[in-house]
Structure formats: structure tokens, C-alpha cells
Amino acid sequence: MKCKDIVKELADYLDEALDPCLRTSIEQHLGECKDCRVVVDTTKQTIDIFCNSEPAPLPPTTRARLHDALVKHLRRARPGNTSHA
Amino acid sequence: MNSPKLDPVPAHPLPSQVVKADEPVFVARAKAGDVSAFETLVSRYERKIFRLTQNITQNREDAEDAMQEAFLKAFEHLGEFEGNSRFYTWLVRIAVNQALMKLRRRRSNVVSLDDEIDTGEDMMPREVEDWGPSPMERYEQTELSEILSRVISELDPPFRIVFQLRDIEQLSTEETAEALGLSVPAVKSRLLRARLKLRQRLNQYFRRGTNS
Numbered sequence: 001m002k003c004k005d006i007v008k009e010l011a012d013y014l015d016e017a018l019d020p021c022l023r024t025s026i027e028q029h030l031g032e033c034k035d036c037r038v039v040v041d042t043t044k045q046t047i048d049i050f051c052n053s054e055p056a057p058l059p060p061t062t063r064a065r066l067h068d069a070l071v072k073h074l075r076r077a078r079p080g081n082t083s084h085a
Numbered sequence: 086m087n088s089p090k091l092d093p094v095p096a097h098p099l100p101s102q103v104v105k106a107d108e109p110v111f112v113a114r115a116k117a118g119d120v121s122a123f124e125t126l127v128s129r130y131e132r133k134i135f136r137l138t139q140n141i142t143q144n145r146e147d148a149e150d151a152m153q154e155a156f157l158k159a160f161e162h163l164g165e166f167e168g169n170s171r172f173y174t175w176l177v178r179i180a181v182n183q184a185l186m187k188l189r190r191r192r193s194n195v196v197s198l199d200d201e202i203d204t205g206e207d208m209m210p211r212e213v214e215d216w217g218p219s220p221m222e223r224y225e226q227t228e229l230s231e232i233l234s235r236v237i238s239e240l241d242p243p244f245r246i247v248f249q250l251r252d253i254e255q256l257s258t259e260e261t262a263e264a265l266g267l268s269v270p271a272v273k274s275r276l277l278r279a280r281l282k283l284r285q286r287l288n289q290y291f292r293r294g295t296n297s
Contacts, residue, residue, distance in 0.1 A: 003209065004209060007208050007209055007210070007277075007281075008208075010277060010280070010281075011273055011276050011277040011280065012273070014280075015258070017258075035213045038213050038214065038215050039210050039213060039284075041215075041216075042214075042215075042216050042284050042287075042288070042291075043280050043281065043284045045216055045220065045291070046280060046283050046284040046287055047252050047280060049220075049221050049229075049233070049287070050233060050237070050248075050252055050253050050283070051252055051253060051255065053229070053230065053233055053253075054132075054226075055132035055133050055135065055136035056132070056136070056230055057132060058131055058132055058135055062135065062149050062152075063131070065149065065153070066127075066131060066149075066152065066153050066156065067127075069153050069157065070124070070127060070156060070157070070160075073157050073160065074120050074123070074124075074160065
């Protein structure tokens with residue numbers, strides 16, 4: 001297995017979607033190739049950083065507009081509903 | 086009649102990977118006509134949905150409109166939600182559609198999501214530098230958020246949107262393909278390209294010795 005093969009299989013490797021034989025071949029290569037180890041590790045960290053990042057709070061004006069629209073819509077759509085009161 | 090009361094913003098937002106186990110309970114109550122249950126779902130997901138629409142449209146006004154329309158549509162069509170997927174996944178798909186409509190309207194020259202994209206160019210990473218452990222801890226939360234917004238905004242829409250759905254919203258490859266009308270191999274090749282481009286762009290912030 002060559003470095004370009006590692007890159008080609010990288011997404012499935014990180015998603016653990018490879019068959020065991022191919023995975024073993026990749027891991028053998030990673031044991032011998034520092035550059036590929038760094039690429040795999042930093043790509044994994046890239047995913048983790050985005051995946052674990054918390055969304056910022058809504059700007060107050062955005063939140064107010066959203067909730068005004070919902071109040072208007074919900075009131076119109078369910079005129080008889082009083083479960084919130 | 087009193088106006089519906091909206092839940093306050095949760096003091097501690099949900100971890101990204103967690104959809105609370107009580108989601109089906111609130112969905113069932115909302116479907117039965119309990120407005121406050123739907124409001125709870127809105128409060129729970131409004132930040133995530135706004136980040137999603139913002140990352141797709143790259144325009145604050147469009148993002149706000151798309152988010153609002155997504156929640157209103159979800160409410161209108163709640164009766165059609167059969168519970169075969171998580172409510173959040175269903176909501177994400179509605180929000181993606183609304184955001185894509187805004188993006189296409191504003192950028193008529195934008196490459197269509199389902200166009201063939203040449204991913205055959207050499208993808209071998211050129212910058213191979215170790216980041217060390219926990220590189221994100223070198224930045225304050227606000228600064229880190231700005232960095233992430235900046236680097237993802239630099240991706241072309243077909244890559245940015247696939248990454249957003251697959252790696253940030255954590256839809257499966259199949260769900261991402263279905264939401265975007267793409268084949269599974271197309272999602273995979275765009276995802277690989279997006280991950281490598283983002284890795285390369287984050288390298289300037291996270292390689293060892295940066296900001297330390």
C-alpha cells in the first residue's frame with residue numbers, strides 16, 4: 001500500500017467503513033509512515049473540532065424575530081389550543 | 086387568548102452529538118397539539134439550525150429567514166413526520182432545503198449541488214505537520230468559533246454543505262446523500278475533499294508552535 005492509497009481510503013477509514021483486510025493493510029502502512037500518521041491524525045482532529053464545536057447563541061434580534069414569527073404562526077394555526085397557557 | 090410562552094434559552098446548550106432521549110416525547114406531544122412542546126423543540130435546536138443555515142447561505146439575513154421558514158414548515162407538516170428518523174434529522178432536511186433555495190436565489194451562478202465535480206486532482210496533502218494534543222485549547226472559545234466559521238466559509242458550497250451535514254450535523258452518508266439528492270459515492274468524494282481542505286486550512290492555526 002502506498003501513501004496515495006491511504007488518502008484515497010481516508011474517509012472510509014475514519015468512518016470505520018472499511019472491510020477488515022483493507023483496514024489492516026492501512027494500519028500496517030501507518031505503523032511505518034509518519035507522514036501518513038500525521039495526515040490521518042490531523043484529519044481526524046479536524047472532524048472532531050468541528051463536530052464538538054458548540055453553536056454560538058442566537059443574536060438577540062434574530063431570536064426575537066424567530067419567536068415573534070412562531071407566536072404569530074402558532075396562534076393562527078392552533079386557535080383553540082390553550083395547552084401552553 | 087394568551088400568547089404562547091417560549092421556553093428560555095437553555096443555560097447549558099446541548100453537546101453537539103447529543104439529541105436528548107426525551108425528543109420523541111416532545112414530538113408526540115407537539116403532534117397532539119401541545120404548542121409548548123413544539124416551543125421546547127425550537128429552543129433546543131434553534132442555535133444548531135441557525136449555524137446550519139448560516140454555513141450554507143453565508144448570509145445572515147438569508148440564514149435567519151431560512152431558519153424561521155424551517156421551523157414554521159416543520160410545525161405545519163408535523164403530522165407527516167412518521168418517526169422513521171430522528172425529529173432533528175427531519176428538521177435538518179427541511180432547513181437544508183430552505184437554505185439551499187436562498188443560496189440558489191442569491192447566487193444563480195453557484196455550481197449546482199448535483200453537478201459532476203472533478204475530484205480527480207491530486208489530493209495528497211502538502212503540509213504535513215503535527216498539531217500536538219488538544220490544539221483547540223490554544224484558543225478562546227469565541228476565537229475558535231471565528232476560525233471555524235472562517236475556514237468553512239472558504240470551501241465551495243458543494244463541499245461545505247456535505248461536510249456540514251455529515252460531520253457537523255452527523256447525518257449518515259446515506260441520509261446526507263438523500264437530503265442533497267446525491268449518490269453515496271458523490272457524498273463520499275466531496276466529504277474527503279472537504280475534510281482534506283479544512284485540515285489544510287486549520288493547519289496554519291493548529292500546527293505545533295502556533296499561538297503558544
